[in-house]
Amino acid sequence: VTRGGTLVYGRYADSLFLDPVLNDANLDIWILTNLYDTLLQPTADGKGVQPGLASRYSASADGKTFTLTLRPGLKFADGSALTSADVKWSLDRARKPDNGAWSSSLASIDSITASGSTVTLKLKQPDPTLAAALATFNAAIMPQKLFTAAAGATDADKAKAFAEKPIGSGPFVLSEWKKGSYMVLKRNPYYWQKGTDGKALPYLDSVRFEIIPDDNTRILKLQAGEIQGAEFIPLSRVSELKANPNVNMTLFPSTKVNSILMNNRPTLKSGAANPLSDVNVRQALNYATNKDALIQVVTYGTGKAMTSYMSSTTPLFDTTQKGFPYDLAKAKSLLAKSKYAGGFEVSVLATSGSADDLALLTALQQMWAAIGVRLKIEQVDAATKTARYRANDFQMRTAAWTNDINDPSQITTYYAVYDNVESVHTGFKSAEIDKLFAQSQQELSRVKRASDYRRIQTLYANAAPIIYLYETPYPVALSKKVGGFVQIPLGNNIFSGAWLDK
Amino acid sequence: MSAALLSVRDLNVRIPTPTGTLHAVRGVSFDVQPGEVLGLVGESGSGKSVTLRALTGLHRPPITMTGDVVYGGENLLSAGEARLRRVRGGQIGMIFQEPMSALNPVLTVGEQIVENLRAHRGLRGGAAQDRAAQLLDLTGIPSPRARLSDYPHQFSGGMRQRAMIAIALASEPKLLLADEPTTALDVTIQDQILRLLLQLREELHMGIILVTHDLGVVAQTCDRVAVMYGGRLMETAPVRDLFAQPRHAYTLGLLRSLPGAEAQRTPLVPIPGGPPNLRHLPQGCAFAPRCTYATDACVGAEPPLVDIAPERTSACVHAAELPSTRERVEVSA
Amino acid sequence: MTAVAAPATAPARTRRWPKPTLLIGLVLLLLLILAALFPAALAPHSPTDFDYNAILQGPTAKHPFGTDNFGRDVLSRVIYGTRVDLQIALFTTLFPFIFGTLLGALTGFLGRWADALVGRIADLVVVFPFLVLVIAIVAVLGPGLTNMYVAVSAVGWVSYWRLTRGQVMSEKKAEYAQAGRVLGYSPARILLRHLLPNAVTPAIVYLMTDMSLGILLGASLGYLGLGAQPPTPEWGVMVADGKNFMATAWWISTFPGLALTVAGVTFSLIGDGLADALRPRS
Amino acid sequence: MSNSYVLRRLLQIIPTFLAVMLLVFLLVRLLPGDPASAVLGDRATAEIVERTNRDLGLDKPLPVQFLIFVQHLLRGDLGDSISLKVPVLRLIGERLPITLFLTVYAAVLGTLLAVPLAVLAAVRRNTWVDAVIRAVFQVGLSLPVFYVALQLLTLLGARLGWFPIGGYGVTFGDHLYHLFLPALTLGLNLAAVLVRTLRASVIEVLTAEYVEFARAKGMATRVIMLRHVLRNALISTVTLLGLNIGALIGGAVITETVFAIPGVGRLMVDAIFGRDYPVIQGLTLTFAVLVSLVFLATDLLHARLDPRTELS
Amino acid sequence: MTAVSSEHSTTTPAPQDVMVITGLTKTFAAPQSVLARWRGQPRRVVQALTDVNLDVRRGETLGIVGESGCGKSTLARTLVRLYDADSGSVRYGGQEVTALRGAALRAYNRSVQMIFQDPYSSLNPRMTVEQVLREALTVHHMRPADQVEGRIAELLSLVGLPPEAAGRLPHEFSGGQRQRIGIARALALEPEVLIADELVSALDVSVQAQVVNLLLELQERLHLTVLFVAHDLRLVRHLSHRVAVMYLGRVVEVADTQTMFQAPLHPYTQALLAAAPTLEPGSRTAAPALSGELPSPLNVPSGCAFRTRCPHAFARCAEERPALLTQGSGTQVACHLYDPQPGTATP
Ligand SMILES: Nc1ncnc2c1ncn2[C@@H]1O[C@H](COP(=O)(O)OP(=O)(O)OP(=O)(O)O)[C@@H](O)[C@H]1O
Ligand SMILES: Nc1ncnc2c1ncn2[C@@H]1O[C@H](COP(=O)(O)OP(=O)(O)OP(=O)(O)O)[C@@H](O)[C@H]1O
Ligand SMILES: [Mg+2]
């Protein structure tokens, strides 16, 4: 490895709000871990959890007490000590129910005590997801003193002030930020983790994010050597860039699943009867969907067919799931069983301006025409789409999901469990899944939990509340000089181990 | 007449247009003596302005000019552009009919005079300003120095015309070409401007070609007259002779068509028909189709402009048979 | 040496034939209209059918303009796009032209408060960022061509209003308009029968420019995802979709780009020609 | 006269400003979706969305919201961006200069390009020179901006490496260098429009009698072209330029996106898509004032160039 | 010498008067800045017509002359109601013209027609001669539909245009022919009074004579009353029975043509006649007829408007506006020189 240097990385959009607890979007989440470290960390493959600020952690036999031990001599980026008091304060802030959108991941914590380097969490009930939750961005440890010293009367005001110039314990610290234009992260000299050369990470002196919204421009800039990395390469350009000798086109495995959500309710918001309420119809559509072709056309061969509602990179993903192989005959016979043997018209909400949505839906139009289903594409802007989604005012919509936490529970509460968001607003409800899920949330045995999840995945597939499409990777183009950069399946960009050859 | 200031011989101007070439000036020849005011009269479209512009070679391609325009022993039509530029404005000044459109609306009157002084007199700065004010004063504009910084639109019509004359006179030209300088003006102002021109002619001993279609102006102002019709000269004569005894049927018709001493509210004697179409000129004399005296002799070859008396030329076959203007009272009574 | 050959001397007829520019423009327009009316007769393939075996193929005999990322025939899409783009050209300008011209004629004729009022509204429209309005309207009504027309119409009338108003104001000073009043003609007759026909020329000429602008706006909105909806083949959106393939499959965006240019040139030629042909002779 | 005119025009902006204020206030609230949903995305639950909207004061009745908005505005406070969580005024202060720089740069490039070519085309009218100039600009005018931008970027930026790809630099010199391609993109478009009118007015002026008079005065061709022809021909172009600069300020979105320039155009689009009410309102008002000022400046310039204008 | 103030003489119209104009005043507002209005500065006005008194007699040709901008056209246009007068009265056949509206106004316009100056802009360039005439005939239902065709032909021959002219557009005619079309259009309504504003000013002399002859002939045949506005004194002298001279919005002298040209009273009329070039070569007088220029109508001199250029001006001229008074010769003149009041210096 080589130490030093500045890595310039092209992002398609800038972060909005660099507070681990109060942020709203992946734009923040995916780079937060470079600024704020967590007690535990996700492993690079995204499947497990490894020590972070805490060098050790253990759960009691009844699973109701969780104990962590902090590394000695931890410091924040300004050189001040990181203490267990900071940990308690940070976790208390993160789990406060009306603080941000993510507090539920820490909902099982009843109380926190800190003494010396030990932090003890008392739980309301056993929680198999806690370790993963503590490795998630919202559980990042912040400097209590600096935060409370920030300008502003309320926590929200202080957060705004602090997030302008945040100090954390991550490998980097924000040194300059011109919103919408660029952001410079400097090496945190107090970072605890060591590199392969035995000296403290990170290797880089700094990382500079340039905001380049246009895909072509991002790629041109990389090719011209003005930047060394570019995220969100259009999948259509992947093969071209793979062939480029100066570019290291990398497809990082992700937890991203792309599907089409269907409204499962008998009538639509408009009062019209909804063919999609018939499970035969939903299955028929799934069988009529040629995933391989879609993967070719939409993802240019980079994708992988979905066989479960969760990605194959998610823990407890059931490898025996078959999904819906392309089978036109079966689709036709299923449709024949319904009231809509002759076909019907169905409308789908797409995000306007999304080339991928368009590619996907135009292809689906063709495929479903084979069973007499006429797909009407309704493009709306993202905000409208979200609003209509939330109001259950849609028949179908495109959707993608990435996990924020290394556990199947998050996607399951959204996709399969009715109570949270009506199963991603499909209106799908299965008493059995709800029961299995509740049980699995307190199940400490991994084997038992896995079997609960297998059953959930099977039940879900049978009901087919969504169209199973494909999983896609994170396409990142890097200069050949860049090494050690990873984007983990959760999406986080990890620059701590990245280096730049001279 | 070797002492002629300007001598024009067989001037032809051809204007190509999408519908065919327009032979707008056809073989025009005349002389201007120093200090003489030559009137050029004729109906609208007869080629007066085109002739005048050709004298300093102002027409640009694709318009072509042929013939000789001899000034100071040199044929201007074959002179180079640089030489012409020195003659134009320097030796031969020019003023136009519409002072409002001939003055650049966005430059002050002073700037437009100084521009000329710089190009032809090499005057700059204060000296140029002084001279410019002097010129405005000469043309009778009150408080000239203050008026230098006015724009043309701030002047009245008469003052604009004076300003234009001042510009043309800036370099004290030997010859002034005036294209209907008073047509747009009221009679009282016209009177003032014409007096000004005559006075300047005296002072600067300048020759003037005065284009007009007002025969009254001709009678009052000119020494000699050239009558144009259909791109040709019809007749030239000293002004008194012309009004006393026109020697071309067209001139006669023109004079007769004017209301004059005859009884009030009696019909006038118009020239029948309208001006000729220069694209389709009739055979022979261009005026023949409208002429009451026309005979077969008129429609053959085009009659040339010939000397018919000392200082008089005419292109009329019937020059000798025409009645005098005095007879017209009896004719119409 | 004269740069242009003099045209053969034609007999002087008062009837004026359209200049070659107008003729070429009209011929091109005719071709475009034919393509718009009978795309099926001209296009070798369906504009929407995928061919997974012929994705991103360069121009060949079978696909003279190549294929796109779905294996659709670019030539066929360009031909079918004619209908959509001519429709855009027409519908983005039709209402502004009619409304703006009539309103301009009316307020130019009436003057006073009516003119002042519309003038204020026009000011408002002009200082209001166009894009905000378009995006807002499209967001409220949903994207798609129809709503784009609504948005453009809300703004586009101002140019026509201004042009026609100015023209009517100067025309109404002309003596023939005054004569109409003295002859006891009704104001409506003077306005509609005398002033409007003489005042509408600049608006008609601008209409041609505006049509190209309309198509371009469609393309820009397509870039932002607010224009024509798939699988509708529309040139601007095709260019936008093809931009990711410019390095590897230039034909996807180049041919629709060419079509845009041809349309632009057509309208421009007609505009220039009309400006000349509609000028009253004197 | 001229001073009172300026004052009056400035006063006239006020009612326009008020109307724009009300219009944009209502318009943003007509947009489907709410800021909270837009900012929080699909994942947020109903309670969180409701809570956020309450925090933003969006649960209050519209007239109350409007009053609060106006109150804040009178204090010079445009509110905080909902998604970026910084004061709108600061955002505008940061980004507007970039857009203005780009706009002025484009106008300068466009004019520098248009004027000589238009004059050339007019002088050589109906020759092949004229035809080529007109044809080239016509093609430029027929192609979408993003296409022209990408082509310039690919050719002059990536292929030839003459100009950087995107960004806008730090120093003034940097700006000139970095913003050359985007300014050229916009400038080409502008030039295409200008060439058309300027060519026509040069042709018209060339046949004006005062040009003939200048020739009769024996002025040199250069003097005639510059002092008499161009100056008069530009008068009609100035108004057009003003109108177009107004449009440019609001229309730089696509250029800013392609060239990764953090200007207000991009901000505006993001704000609309993100239902960031305060940003949309603040920007719209800023645009309205700016465009009004540009129009005023245009009229004043027009009056300077043409002494005949009566400002009233 | 019975000097009767015109105000009194016109209250009871003489039987031969078709039109009696009393105290007609018309102003135009000059542009003014808002600030000036706030400051309460008076609006600047162009004084186009000031207290004009004139009567037009049946069957006569009344010439109206004066320098450019003196209000000739404004008077003509106010008479046909193209402009609304500020004050004063125009009586026509017992009707108050300035108060007419709607159908009554249209009926009035039918009997009082106007012909315009500019042969180029006075015809709609997009309408054929036939359309122009047909429109005038049908709008006013001058003839039943089946006779319109015949009437058009009649009108064309009346003004000396060939029948085939009907289908042509204005640009296919010469200036003189266009003026004939304008005349035909006015005659279509069979008016009693014809107001000709600079009818032949734009035409060449040889063509002028043709149109003048036409006018004379039509007047004879149709018993028209003609208001002939012009600045060509020779033409006015030839055509008019009486002449009115205007200066800066006022009528300064009205007289029989003979009287006017032989014995002009008003100093302005005298100057005007002297300045007009005669056809006698070398007859130019030594001194200019008039020096200085017309004052701005925005800023009309007090008292007598002409006093700033008048060689005879004296104190009273600046103080008091001279009234139009009838002199013994029958000439009406507005000049203190002819007003027998104490303290008057006679010329
Ligand atoms: N640039 C031109 N192109 C085409 N025809 C022209 C041009 N200049 C003049 N002509 C034509 O040449 C003829 C003579 O024009 P010219 O201007 O010399 O007439 P004129 O005697 O000065 O008339 P006026 O009294 O109206 O000024 C006219 O028929 C006119 O239409
Ligand atoms: N519509 C108008 N608005 C403002 N001022 C006007 C208008 N019409 C005429 N005037 C002004 O009124 C005065 C009289 O004008 P008018 O046209 O009646 O003069 P005129 O005697 O007909 O002159 P000319 O001989 O030039 O036709 C002039 O100063 C003129 O500028
Ligand atoms: Mg002429």
Ligand SMILES: [Mg+2]
């Ligand atoms: Mg007049």
